Amino acid sequence: MGYACPVCEIPQQDETHLANHLAFAAMLGNEDHEGWLDEHVPGWGEMDPETLGERAVPFASEEEFETVFEDTAHDHGGPGRLEDAVPPQRGRQTMGGEASEILAEAEAMTREMYESEEE
Incomplete structure (x- = not known):
């Protein structure tokens, strides 16, 4: 449930x-x-x-x-x-430097994951 x-x-x-x-x-x-x-x-x-x-x-x-x-x-x-x-990119302008970097890294990792699944 x-x-x-x-x-x-x-x-x-x-x-x-x-x-x-x-x-x-x-x-x-x-x-x-x-x-x-x-x-x-x-x-x-x-x-x-x-x-x-x-x-x-x-x-x-x-x-x-x-x-x-x-x-x-x-x-x-x-x-x-x-x-x-x-x-994409929404809300990042309100984040500090480290948070923005972490989010960018997570987005890149997610993109890579989906691209490797499509191959």
């Missing part, structure tokens, strides 16, 4: 994973997730994952998933590639 994200329906295995998914997508600039959080869970940016999960889960449908990890999202109607889910 798990929860379908109330925004994109990507499966999450529990409340904490749902909270992390919503917040991570919103902080990386996914406007749909950010808007949903702003509307349904005001003050979400100040909450820990447990509190955010408790507040968000009433809006998520509880479903049985064969696999409940985001790397299988393409099997459940969600985006199959990171760039489909998160606009």
Whole structure:
């Protein structure tokens, strides 16, 4: 059992994973997730994952998933590639130098992973 994200329906295995998914997508600039959080869970940016999960889960449908990890999202109607889910470069202008470098490295690693899978 798990929860379908109330925004994109990507499966999450529990409340904490749902909270992390919503917040991570919103902080990386996914406007749909950010808007949903702003509307349904005001003050979400100040909450820990447990509190955010408790507040968000009433809006998520509880479903049985064969696999409940985001790397299988393409099997459940969600985006199959990171760039489909998160606009590139969005939000980086507000980050400090080290955070921006870490995000750039993660984006490059993700691109490489998808490119090697396509070969």
